[in-house]
Amino acid sequence: MLDSLGSLTGSPWIYAVVALSVLLDVFLPVLPSGVLVITAATAAAAGTSTVVNAADQVARVPREVPSLLLLMCCAAGASVLGDLAAFRLAWRGGDRLDRAIARSRRLTTAQERLGGALKAGGGALVVIARFAPAGRSVVSLGAGAAHGKVKEFLPWSALAAVAWTGYSVGLGYFGGQWLGASWVGAALSVLALFAAGSLAAYLMRRPAQEAAARAGSAEAARVPAQAQPREAVQAATAS
Secondary structure (H helix, E strand, O other): OOOOOHHHHOOOHHHHHHHHHHHHOOOOOOOOHHHHHHHHHHHHHHOEEEEEOOOOOEEEEEOOOOOHHHHHHHHHHHHHHHHHHHHHHHHHOOHHHHHHHHHOHHHHHHHHHHHHHOOOOOOHHHHHHOOOOOHHHHHHHHHHHOOOOHHHHHHHHHHHHHHHHHHHHHHHHHHHHHHOOOHHHHHHHHHHHHHHHHHHHHHHHHHHHHHHHHHHHHHHHHHHHHHHHHHHHHHHHHO
């Protein structure tokens, strides 16, 4: 894997590519930002390459690899900037954006829940959503559309960025250390990232399903209460 991406992972351009991918995937969730972060971290874990010289002696030759600290700073910073861009865009709104949100059940649900969730200290949802597929987009746009305050959203966005970046870099680095800079190590690291995303998506769906169930129970309880006076009037008329 690193052979095909060696020219990129061994170049300073890897930081710009990672930052741009993470920045834009709040609007284009199909971008493989997590895969890029894991690949760069796996390259950092490799650190050296093995060569055989003319005397058939094996030697470890240092090569240019990404700095883990700089990689994490680029990815985390770009994540926060992307969140804020989506938040401000949705906060300013506009008829077209409002209609788009109204057509999306996920965005509508996020807007309804996040309006009070962030104020009530429920910003942990922002951290969980950072790992879910398209969850970052749903939460950032939903929080902005609910006209939340930046000072309430920003700390949770920063925490989400650090958690996601640390997890992704950790997967790539330790996967490269334990399994080597190979397709197997990278694939298992990416699989672990997707597993975390599936768990995060499940955790995000549970509160919405519980809220829908409570709303359905409340509606069912109101119907008999509204029907009772009419039945009483019909009984009195009949008598």
